[in-house]
Amino acid sequence: MYANDVEAENRIDDLYMVFVVNNQKYALSSKYIIEIIEMLPITKVPFLPKYMKGIINLRSTIIPVMDARMRFDIEPINYDERTCIIIIENNNDKIGLIVDTVNEVIHISPEKNMNMDSNQDEGKSNFIKSVSEINNDVQLILDCDSLMKIVEENNYAVDR
Template sequence: MAENSLEKDYLEEDTQHGRYLTFSLEEEVFGIEIKYVTEIIGMQSITKVPEVPPHIKGIINLRGKIIPVIDVRLQFGKEPVDYNDRTCIIVIDIDAVSVGLIVDNVEEVLNIDDEAISPPPSNKTGFENRFMKGIGKAGGKVQLLLDCERLLKSDEMEIVEELFEEK
Protein backbone atom coordinates (compact mmCIF):
# COMPACT_ATOMS: atom_id res chain seq x y z
CA MET A 1 0.00 0.00 0.00
CA ALA A 2 2.82 2.42 0.89
CA GLU A 3 4.45 1.82 -2.49
CA ASN A 4 1.29 2.89 -4.31
CA SER A 5 1.09 6.04 -2.17
CA LEU A 6 4.71 6.95 -2.96
CA GLU A 7 4.17 6.28 -6.64
CA LYS A 8 1.03 8.44 -6.62
CA ASP A 9 2.91 11.33 -4.91
CA TYR A 10 5.72 11.07 -7.45
CA LEU A 11 3.29 11.12 -10.37
CA GLU A 12 1.45 14.13 -8.95
CA GLU A 13 4.72 16.04 -8.50
CA ASP A 14 5.87 15.04 -11.96
CA THR A 15 2.81 16.39 -13.82
CA GLN A 16 4.57 19.74 -14.26
CA HIS A 17 7.83 18.24 -15.52
CA GLY A 18 8.60 19.42 -19.04
CA ARG A 19 5.93 22.18 -18.94
CA TYR A 20 7.10 25.73 -19.63
CA LEU A 21 5.32 29.06 -19.67
CA THR A 22 6.63 30.96 -22.68
CA PHE A 23 6.81 34.72 -23.03
CA SER A 24 8.33 37.13 -25.49
CA LEU A 25 10.74 40.03 -25.27
CA GLU A 26 10.91 41.69 -28.68
CA GLU A 27 11.15 38.80 -31.15
CA GLU A 28 12.75 36.31 -28.74
CA VAL A 29 10.71 33.64 -26.97
CA PHE A 30 11.73 32.55 -23.48
CA GLY A 31 10.40 29.78 -21.29
CA ILE A 32 10.31 29.23 -17.54
CA GLU A 33 9.34 26.04 -15.76
CA ILE A 34 5.65 26.19 -14.89
CA LYS A 35 6.35 24.85 -11.40
CA TYR A 36 7.73 28.28 -10.42
CA VAL A 37 4.76 30.26 -11.76
CA THR A 38 2.07 31.19 -9.24
CA GLU A 39 0.05 33.54 -11.44
CA ILE A 40 0.03 35.95 -14.37
CA ILE A 41 -1.38 39.44 -13.84
CA GLY A 42 -1.74 42.61 -15.85
CA MET A 43 0.43 45.62 -15.15
CA GLN A 44 -0.12 47.18 -11.76
CA SER A 45 0.85 50.45 -10.15
CA ILE A 46 4.50 50.01 -9.13
CA THR A 47 5.92 51.77 -6.08
CA LYS A 48 9.52 52.76 -6.77
CA VAL A 49 12.14 51.75 -4.20
CA PRO A 50 15.25 53.92 -3.86
CA GLU A 51 18.79 52.60 -4.32
CA VAL A 52 18.03 49.37 -6.17
CA PRO A 53 19.39 48.33 -9.59
CA PRO A 54 17.43 49.85 -12.54
CA HIS A 55 15.86 46.53 -13.57
CA ILE A 56 14.23 46.16 -10.13
CA LYS A 57 11.31 48.45 -10.91
CA GLY A 58 9.89 48.50 -7.37
CA ILE A 59 7.13 46.72 -5.48
CA ILE A 60 3.45 45.99 -6.00
CA ASN A 61 0.70 45.15 -3.54
CA LEU A 62 -0.98 41.97 -4.72
CA ARG A 63 -3.98 41.24 -2.51
CA GLY A 64 -2.12 42.47 0.57
CA LYS A 65 1.19 40.75 -0.29
CA ILE A 66 4.14 42.98 -1.21
CA ILE A 67 6.02 41.64 -4.24
CA PRO A 68 9.15 43.09 -5.88
CA VAL A 69 8.96 43.39 -9.66
CA ILE A 70 11.79 43.08 -12.15
CA ASP A 71 11.74 44.30 -15.74
CA VAL A 72 13.21 41.30 -17.57
CA ARG A 73 13.97 43.46 -20.64
CA LEU A 74 16.27 45.67 -18.56
CA GLN A 75 17.79 42.72 -16.74
CA PHE A 76 18.75 41.21 -20.10
CA GLY A 77 20.26 44.50 -21.34
CA LYS A 78 17.49 45.31 -23.81
CA GLU A 79 16.17 48.80 -24.51
CA PRO A 80 13.29 49.87 -22.26
CA VAL A 81 9.87 50.22 -23.89
CA ASP A 82 6.60 51.71 -22.72
CA TYR A 83 4.30 49.17 -21.13
CA ASN A 84 1.11 48.40 -23.04
CA ASP A 85 -2.00 46.24 -22.73
CA ARG A 86 0.03 43.11 -23.65
CA THR A 87 2.66 43.72 -20.94
CA CYS A 88 2.24 41.23 -18.08
CA ILE A 89 3.73 40.41 -14.72
CA ILE A 90 4.53 36.73 -14.21
CA VAL A 91 4.61 36.05 -10.47
CA ILE A 92 7.10 33.31 -9.59
CA ASP A 93 8.32 31.81 -6.33
CA ILE A 94 12.08 31.44 -5.85
CA ASP A 95 13.12 29.88 -2.55
CA ALA A 96 9.82 30.91 -0.89
CA VAL A 97 10.17 34.54 -2.09
CA SER A 98 7.62 35.82 -4.61
CA VAL A 99 8.99 37.97 -7.44
CA GLY A 100 7.15 39.55 -10.37
CA LEU A 101 8.73 39.40 -13.83
CA ILE A 102 7.60 42.13 -16.24
CA VAL A 103 7.52 40.69 -19.78
CA ASP A 104 6.32 42.04 -23.14
CA ASN A 105 3.78 39.31 -23.76
CA VAL A 106 2.84 35.90 -22.36
CA GLU A 107 2.67 33.34 -25.15
CA GLU A 108 1.54 29.85 -24.08
CA VAL A 109 2.30 26.81 -21.95
CA LEU A 110 4.36 24.26 -23.87
CA ASN A 111 5.37 20.70 -23.19
CA ILE A 112 9.04 20.33 -24.04
CA ASP A 113 10.53 16.86 -23.69
CA ASP A 114 13.96 16.57 -22.09
CA GLU A 115 15.27 15.17 -25.42
CA ALA A 116 14.21 18.42 -27.15
CA ILE A 117 16.34 20.57 -24.82
CA SER A 118 19.95 21.37 -25.71
CA PRO A 119 22.44 22.74 -23.20
CA PRO A 120 23.08 26.50 -23.36
CA PRO A 121 26.05 27.75 -25.41
CA SER A 122 29.38 27.40 -23.64
CA ASN A 123 31.04 30.38 -22.01
CA LYS A 124 33.98 30.04 -24.41
CA THR A 125 32.05 32.25 -26.80
CA GLY A 126 31.89 35.01 -24.19
CA PHE A 127 28.11 34.67 -24.21
CA GLU A 128 26.65 35.35 -20.76
CA ASN A 129 24.40 32.39 -20.09
CA ARG A 130 23.95 32.38 -16.33
CA PHE A 131 20.19 32.83 -16.83
CA MET A 132 19.83 29.98 -19.28
CA LYS A 133 18.95 26.42 -18.42
CA GLY A 134 18.87 25.29 -22.02
CA ILE A 135 17.46 25.77 -25.49
CA GLY A 136 14.13 24.08 -26.13
CA LYS A 137 12.63 23.12 -29.44
CA ALA A 138 8.85 22.79 -29.61
CA GLY A 139 6.10 23.80 -31.98
CA GLY A 140 8.61 24.50 -34.75
CA LYS A 141 10.19 27.28 -32.67
CA VAL A 142 13.21 27.69 -30.44
CA GLN A 143 12.71 28.82 -26.85
CA LEU A 144 15.46 30.07 -24.57
CA LEU A 145 14.71 28.25 -21.31
CA LEU A 146 15.56 30.26 -18.22
CA ASP A 147 16.76 28.99 -14.87
CA CYS A 148 14.40 30.73 -12.41
CA GLU A 149 16.74 30.14 -9.51
CA ARG A 150 19.50 32.04 -11.32
CA LEU A 151 17.37 34.94 -12.53
CA LEU A 152 18.51 36.93 -9.54
CA LYS A 153 22.17 37.08 -8.60
CA SER A 154 22.71 36.37 -4.92
CA ASP A 155 23.30 40.08 -4.16
CA GLU A 156 20.07 40.97 -6.00
CA MET A 157 18.20 38.31 -4.06
CA GLU A 158 19.51 39.90 -0.85
CA ILE A 159 18.09 43.27 -1.98
CA VAL A 160 14.73 41.66 -2.71
CA GLU A 161 14.70 39.87 0.65
CA GLU A 162 15.65 43.11 2.47
CA LEU A 163 12.54 44.75 1.02
CA PHE A 164 10.48 42.35 3.14
CA GLU A 165 12.36 42.35 6.41
CA GLU A 166 10.26 43.57 9.31
CA LYS A 167 11.67 46.81 10.65
Template sequence: MSDDIQELSNKSQLDNDQYLTFILSEEEFSLPIIHIKEIVEYCEITPVPLVPSFIKGVINLRGGVVPVIGLAERFGMEAGEITKRTCIVIVEIEHDSEVALMGCIVDKVLQVRDIEDDVIDPAPSFGSTINIDFIKGMAKIDEKIVAILEIEKILSVEEIAIVREMNKNKENATDDAD
Protein backbone atom coordinates (compact mmCIF):
# COMPACT_ATOMS: atom_id res chain seq x y z
CA MET A 1 0.00 0.00 0.00
CA SER A 2 2.84 2.42 0.77
CA ASP A 3 3.94 2.18 -2.87
CA ASP A 4 0.44 3.27 -3.91
CA ILE A 5 0.38 6.22 -1.53
CA GLN A 6 2.88 8.59 -3.04
CA GLU A 7 3.11 12.10 -4.38
CA LEU A 8 2.23 12.17 -8.08
CA SER A 9 2.71 15.87 -8.70
CA ASN A 10 5.66 15.89 -11.12
CA LYS A 11 3.43 15.90 -14.17
CA SER A 12 6.27 16.57 -16.62
CA GLN A 13 7.37 12.97 -16.17
CA LEU A 14 3.90 11.55 -16.66
CA ASP A 15 2.72 10.12 -19.94
CA ASN A 16 -0.71 11.16 -21.21
CA ASP A 17 -1.46 7.47 -21.85
CA GLN A 18 -1.17 6.56 -18.15
CA TYR A 19 -4.27 5.91 -16.08
CA LEU A 20 -4.87 5.06 -12.43
CA THR A 21 -7.17 2.05 -12.18
CA PHE A 22 -9.34 1.51 -9.13
CA ILE A 23 -12.41 -0.35 -7.87
CA LEU A 24 -15.81 1.17 -7.06
CA SER A 25 -18.64 -1.17 -6.05
CA GLU A 26 -16.80 -4.16 -7.53
CA GLU A 27 -16.36 -2.44 -10.92
CA GLU A 28 -13.06 -1.25 -12.37
CA PHE A 29 -12.65 2.39 -13.42
CA SER A 30 -9.74 4.61 -14.39
CA LEU A 31 -8.72 8.25 -14.37
CA PRO A 32 -5.98 9.90 -16.43
CA ILE A 33 -2.96 10.16 -14.13
CA ILE A 34 -2.40 13.73 -15.30
CA HIS A 35 -5.36 14.82 -13.10
CA ILE A 36 -4.18 12.98 -9.98
CA LYS A 37 -2.28 14.90 -7.34
CA GLU A 38 -1.82 12.05 -4.87
CA ILE A 39 -3.42 9.09 -3.14
CA VAL A 40 -3.96 9.03 0.62
CA GLU A 41 -5.27 6.45 3.03
CA TYR A 42 -8.89 6.85 4.05
CA CYS A 43 -9.11 9.14 7.06
CA GLU A 44 -11.75 10.91 9.11
CA ILE A 45 -13.94 13.19 7.01
CA THR A 46 -15.50 16.24 8.63
CA PRO A 47 -19.10 16.64 7.40
CA VAL A 48 -20.17 19.95 5.86
CA PRO A 49 -23.82 21.06 6.02
CA LEU A 50 -25.96 22.12 3.08
CA VAL A 51 -24.07 20.29 0.32
CA PRO A 52 -25.24 17.45 -1.95
CA SER A 53 -25.24 14.06 -0.18
CA PHE A 54 -22.38 12.66 -2.26
CA ILE A 55 -20.08 15.45 -0.99
CA LYS A 56 -18.98 13.69 2.17
CA GLY A 57 -17.18 16.65 3.74
CA VAL A 58 -13.60 17.81 4.04
CA ILE A 59 -10.26 16.37 5.13
CA ASN A 60 -7.15 18.02 6.48
CA LEU A 61 -4.35 17.40 3.99
CA ARG A 62 -1.06 18.72 5.38
CA GLY A 63 -2.80 21.73 6.91
CA GLY A 64 -5.09 22.39 3.94
CA VAL A 65 -8.78 21.63 3.65
CA VAL A 66 -9.81 19.40 0.73
CA PRO A 67 -13.45 18.55 -0.10
CA VAL A 68 -14.16 14.83 -0.51
CA ILE A 69 -16.86 13.16 -2.60
CA GLY A 70 -18.18 9.63 -2.50
CA LEU A 71 -17.51 8.69 -6.12
CA ALA A 72 -19.80 5.64 -5.97
CA GLU A 73 -22.66 7.75 -4.60
CA ARG A 74 -22.05 10.39 -7.27
CA PHE A 75 -22.53 7.67 -9.87
CA GLY A 76 -25.71 6.37 -8.21
CA MET A 77 -23.95 3.21 -7.04
CA GLU A 78 -23.96 1.73 -3.57
CA ALA A 79 -20.96 2.86 -1.55
CA GLY A 80 -18.59 0.09 -0.61
CA GLU A 81 -17.74 -0.75 2.96
CA ILE A 82 -14.78 1.22 4.34
CA THR A 83 -11.82 -1.18 4.60
CA LYS A 84 -8.07 -0.88 4.98
CA ARG A 85 -7.87 -0.74 1.15
CA THR A 86 -10.24 2.25 0.88
CA CYS A 87 -8.38 5.34 -0.36
CA ILE A 88 -8.99 8.96 -1.18
CA VAL A 89 -7.66 9.92 -4.59
CA ILE A 90 -6.82 13.63 -4.63
CA VAL A 91 -7.54 15.08 -8.08
CA GLU A 92 -7.14 18.49 -9.63
CA ILE A 93 -10.21 19.79 -11.40
CA GLU A 94 -10.03 22.78 -13.69
CA HIS A 95 -12.97 25.01 -14.51
CA ASP A 96 -12.85 28.51 -16.00
CA SER A 97 -9.02 28.39 -15.78
CA GLU A 98 -9.15 27.87 -12.00
CA VAL A 99 -7.78 24.70 -10.43
CA ALA A 100 -9.25 23.16 -7.27
CA LEU A 101 -8.37 20.01 -5.34
CA MET A 102 -10.99 17.38 -4.62
CA GLY A 103 -10.78 13.98 -2.95
CA CYS A 104 -12.61 10.97 -4.39
CA ILE A 105 -13.30 7.95 -2.18
CA VAL A 106 -12.52 4.68 -3.97
CA ASP A 107 -12.83 1.13 -2.64
CA LYS A 108 -9.37 0.06 -3.75
CA VAL A 109 -6.56 1.45 -5.90
CA LEU A 110 -5.22 -1.13 -8.34
CA GLN A 111 -2.34 0.27 -10.38
CA VAL A 112 -1.15 2.78 -12.94
CA ARG A 113 -1.58 1.38 -16.44
CA ASP A 114 -0.54 2.45 -19.90
CA ILE A 115 -3.65 2.61 -22.07
CA GLU A 116 -3.06 3.62 -25.66
CA ASP A 117 -5.65 5.81 -27.39
CA ASP A 118 -6.25 3.16 -30.05
CA VAL A 119 -7.74 0.73 -27.49
CA ILE A 120 -10.13 3.34 -26.09
CA ASP A 121 -13.60 3.25 -27.62
CA PRO A 122 -16.26 5.95 -27.19
CA ALA A 123 -18.61 5.57 -24.24
CA PRO A 124 -21.63 3.43 -25.13
CA SER A 125 -25.04 5.08 -25.13
CA PHE A 126 -26.47 2.18 -23.10
CA GLY A 127 -25.49 -0.61 -20.73
CA SER A 128 -23.39 1.44 -18.32
CA THR A 129 -24.12 1.57 -14.60
CA ILE A 130 -23.24 5.29 -14.50
CA ASN A 131 -24.20 8.38 -16.48
CA ILE A 132 -22.36 8.24 -19.80
CA ASP A 133 -21.56 11.95 -19.50
CA PHE A 134 -19.01 10.97 -16.82
CA ILE A 135 -17.25 8.51 -19.15
CA LYS A 136 -14.56 9.58 -21.59
CA GLY A 137 -14.34 6.13 -23.12
CA MET A 138 -14.08 2.39 -22.56
CA ALA A 139 -10.86 0.40 -22.78
CA LYS A 140 -10.34 -3.33 -23.01
CA ILE A 141 -7.61 -4.29 -20.56
CA ASP A 142 -6.70 -7.91 -19.84
CA GLU A 143 -10.05 -9.15 -21.19
CA LYS A 144 -11.97 -6.66 -19.00
CA ILE A 145 -13.78 -3.50 -20.03
CA VAL A 146 -12.68 -0.50 -17.96
CA ALA A 147 -14.50 2.85 -17.97
CA ILE A 148 -12.20 5.84 -18.31
CA LEU A 149 -13.73 8.69 -16.37
CA GLU A 150 -13.74 12.34 -17.41
CA ILE A 151 -13.01 14.11 -14.13
CA GLU A 152 -14.12 17.52 -15.42
CA LYS A 153 -17.65 16.23 -16.05
CA ILE A 154 -18.19 14.38 -12.78
CA LEU A 155 -19.41 17.56 -11.12
CA SER A 156 -21.93 20.08 -12.45
CA VAL A 157 -21.06 23.76 -12.68
CA GLU A 158 -22.90 24.36 -9.39
CA GLU A 159 -21.06 21.50 -7.68
CA ILE A 160 -17.72 22.76 -8.96
CA ALA A 161 -18.62 26.16 -7.48
CA ILE A 162 -19.19 24.45 -4.11
CA VAL A 163 -15.79 22.71 -4.32
CA ARG A 164 -14.07 25.96 -5.33
CA GLU A 165 -15.74 27.77 -2.43
CA MET A 166 -14.57 25.03 -0.04
CA ASN A 167 -11.03 25.43 -1.45
CA LYS A 168 -11.23 29.24 -1.02
CA ASN A 169 -12.37 28.78 2.57
CA LYS A 170 -9.26 26.63 3.02
CA GLU A 171 -7.07 29.45 1.72
CA ASN A 172 -8.79 32.01 3.95
CA ALA A 173 -8.40 29.76 7.00
CA THR A 174 -4.69 29.35 6.19
CA ASP A 175 -4.29 33.13 5.75
CA ASP A 176 -6.06 33.80 9.06
CA ALA A 177 -3.71 31.39 10.84
CA ASP A 178 -0.67 33.42 9.72
Protein backbone atom coordinates (compact mmCIF):
# COMPACT_ATOMS: atom_id res chain seq x y z
CA MET A 1 0.00 0.00 0.00
CA TYR A 2 1.33 3.41 -0.94
CA ALA A 3 1.55 6.35 1.47
CA ASN A 4 -1.21 8.17 -0.48
CA ASP A 5 -3.46 5.10 -0.19
CA VAL A 6 -2.97 4.98 3.58
CA GLU A 7 -3.64 8.71 3.87
CA ALA A 8 -6.82 8.41 1.78
CA GLU A 9 -7.99 5.43 3.87
CA ASN A 10 -7.41 7.40 7.09
CA ARG A 11 -9.44 10.33 5.74
CA ILE A 12 -12.32 8.00 4.88
CA ASP A 13 -12.15 6.43 8.36
CA ASP A 14 -12.45 9.94 9.84
CA LEU A 15 -15.77 10.64 8.03
CA TYR A 16 -18.86 10.53 10.23
CA MET A 17 -22.54 10.90 9.50
CA VAL A 18 -24.28 13.24 11.91
CA PHE A 19 -27.92 12.55 12.72
CA VAL A 20 -30.36 13.93 15.27
CA VAL A 21 -32.43 12.15 17.88
CA ASN A 22 -34.44 14.33 20.29
CA ASN A 23 -32.46 17.47 19.37
CA GLN A 24 -29.16 15.76 20.28
CA LYS A 25 -26.55 15.24 17.57
CA TYR A 26 -24.97 11.81 17.22
CA ALA A 27 -22.24 10.72 14.85
CA LEU A 28 -21.55 7.28 13.39
CA SER A 29 -18.52 6.32 11.36
CA SER A 30 -19.36 6.30 7.66
CA LYS A 31 -17.58 2.96 7.25
CA TYR A 32 -20.63 1.26 8.85
CA ILE A 33 -23.28 3.06 6.82
CA ILE A 34 -24.65 1.34 3.74
CA GLU A 35 -27.36 3.85 2.85
CA ILE A 36 -30.07 6.17 4.13
CA ILE A 37 -33.64 5.44 3.12
CA GLU A 38 -37.04 6.99 3.71
CA MET A 39 -39.40 5.21 6.05
CA LEU A 40 -40.73 1.94 4.66
CA PRO A 41 -43.57 -0.22 5.91
CA ILE A 42 -42.30 -2.14 8.94
CA THR A 43 -43.52 -5.68 9.61
CA LYS A 44 -43.97 -6.21 13.33
CA VAL A 45 -42.39 -9.36 14.78
CA PRO A 46 -43.73 -10.74 18.06
CA PHE A 47 -41.60 -10.96 21.22
CA LEU A 48 -38.98 -8.44 20.15
CA PRO A 49 -37.75 -5.81 22.62
CA LYS A 50 -39.90 -2.65 22.36
CA TYR A 51 -37.13 -0.66 20.65
CA MET A 52 -37.03 -3.22 17.83
CA LYS A 53 -39.82 -2.02 15.55
CA GLY A 54 -39.76 -5.13 13.33
CA ILE A 55 -38.30 -5.91 9.92
CA ILE A 56 -38.25 -4.32 6.48
CA ASN A 57 -37.77 -5.85 3.07
CA LEU A 58 -35.15 -3.78 1.29
CA ARG A 59 -34.56 -5.05 -2.25
CA SER A 60 -35.22 -8.67 -1.17
CA THR A 61 -33.05 -8.39 1.95
CA ILE A 62 -34.78 -8.68 5.31
CA ILE A 63 -33.36 -6.12 7.75
CA PRO A 64 -34.33 -5.71 11.42
CA VAL A 65 -35.22 -2.12 12.35
CA MET A 66 -34.48 -0.37 15.64
CA ASP A 67 -35.95 2.95 16.81
CA ALA A 68 -32.99 5.02 18.08
CA ARG A 69 -35.23 7.06 20.39
CA MET A 70 -36.53 3.97 22.14
CA ARG A 71 -33.10 2.31 22.23
CA PHE A 72 -31.64 5.41 23.89
CA ASP A 73 -34.57 5.43 26.35
CA ILE A 74 -36.11 8.59 24.84
CA GLU A 75 -39.86 9.06 24.46
CA PRO A 76 -41.00 7.91 20.99
CA ILE A 77 -42.68 10.36 18.59
CA ASN A 78 -44.75 9.98 15.44
CA TYR A 79 -42.61 9.63 12.35
CA ASP A 80 -42.71 12.50 9.85
CA GLU A 81 -41.24 13.32 6.43
CA ARG A 82 -37.79 13.94 7.96
CA THR A 83 -37.67 10.62 9.79
CA CYS A 84 -35.43 8.15 8.01
CA ILE A 85 -33.73 4.80 8.37
CA ILE A 86 -29.95 4.51 8.34
CA ILE A 87 -28.89 1.05 7.14
CA ILE A 88 -25.82 -0.03 9.10
CA GLU A 89 -23.58 -3.04 8.52
CA ASN A 90 -21.04 -4.45 10.94
CA ASN A 91 -19.47 -7.92 10.82
CA ASN A 92 -21.90 -8.95 8.05
CA ASP A 93 -24.91 -8.04 10.22
CA LYS A 94 -27.28 -5.33 9.01
CA ILE A 95 -29.76 -3.25 10.94
CA GLY A 96 -31.90 -0.22 10.19
CA LEU A 97 -31.70 2.63 12.68
CA ILE A 98 -34.70 5.00 12.71
CA VAL A 99 -33.57 8.56 13.44
CA ASP A 100 -35.36 11.92 13.55
CA THR A 101 -33.25 13.40 10.76
CA VAL A 102 -29.85 13.13 9.10
CA ASN A 103 -27.77 16.32 9.15
CA GLU A 104 -24.45 16.01 7.37
CA VAL A 105 -21.24 14.10 6.85
CA ILE A 106 -18.26 15.61 8.65
CA HIS A 107 -14.59 14.90 9.17
CA ILE A 108 -13.65 14.18 12.80
CA SER A 109 -9.96 13.55 13.33
CA PRO A 110 -9.12 11.01 16.06
CA GLU A 111 -7.17 13.58 18.10
CA LYS A 112 -10.40 15.60 18.54
CA ASN A 113 -12.18 12.64 20.15
CA MET A 114 -12.38 12.23 23.90
CA ASN A 115 -13.02 8.57 24.73
CA MET A 116 -15.75 7.78 27.22
CA ASP A 117 -15.06 5.95 30.46
CA SER A 118 -15.73 2.27 29.87
CA ASN A 119 -17.29 1.85 33.33
CA GLN A 120 -20.97 1.23 32.87
CA ASP A 121 -23.91 -0.16 34.77
CA GLU A 122 -24.27 -3.93 34.81
CA GLY A 123 -26.55 -5.06 32.01
CA LYS A 124 -26.68 -1.69 30.24
CA SER A 125 -24.94 -1.14 26.94
CA ASN A 126 -22.93 2.01 26.50
CA PHE A 127 -23.52 3.18 22.95
CA ILE A 128 -21.29 6.23 23.23
CA LYS A 129 -17.74 5.54 22.12
CA SER A 130 -16.38 9.07 22.37
CA VAL A 131 -17.30 12.75 22.38
CA SER A 132 -16.03 15.39 20.02
CA GLU A 133 -16.62 19.13 19.74
CA ILE A 134 -17.02 20.47 16.22
CA ASN A 135 -17.90 24.13 15.62
CA ASN A 136 -18.99 24.51 19.26
CA ASP A 137 -21.36 21.53 18.88
CA VAL A 138 -20.92 18.40 20.96
CA GLN A 139 -20.99 15.25 18.83
CA LEU A 140 -21.69 11.97 20.63
CA ILE A 141 -19.91 9.32 18.59
CA LEU A 142 -21.68 5.98 18.69
CA ASP A 143 -20.04 2.61 19.17
CA CYS A 144 -21.41 0.51 16.32
CA ASP A 145 -20.41 -2.78 18.01
CA SER A 146 -22.56 -1.99 21.07
CA LEU A 147 -25.42 -0.77 18.93
CA MET A 148 -25.42 -3.96 16.84
CA LYS A 149 -25.32 -6.43 19.75
CA ILE A 150 -29.08 -6.94 19.54
CA VAL A 151 -28.68 -8.38 16.02
CA GLU A 152 -25.82 -10.68 17.01
CA GLU A 153 -27.46 -11.85 20.25
CA ASN A 154 -30.76 -12.70 18.60
CA ASN A 155 -29.46 -13.80 15.21
CA TYR A 156 -31.90 -11.55 13.33
CA ALA A 157 -29.78 -11.39 10.23
CA VAL A 158 -31.55 -13.50 7.60
CA ASP A 159 -29.38 -12.83 4.55
CA ARG A 160 -25.67 -13.05 5.21
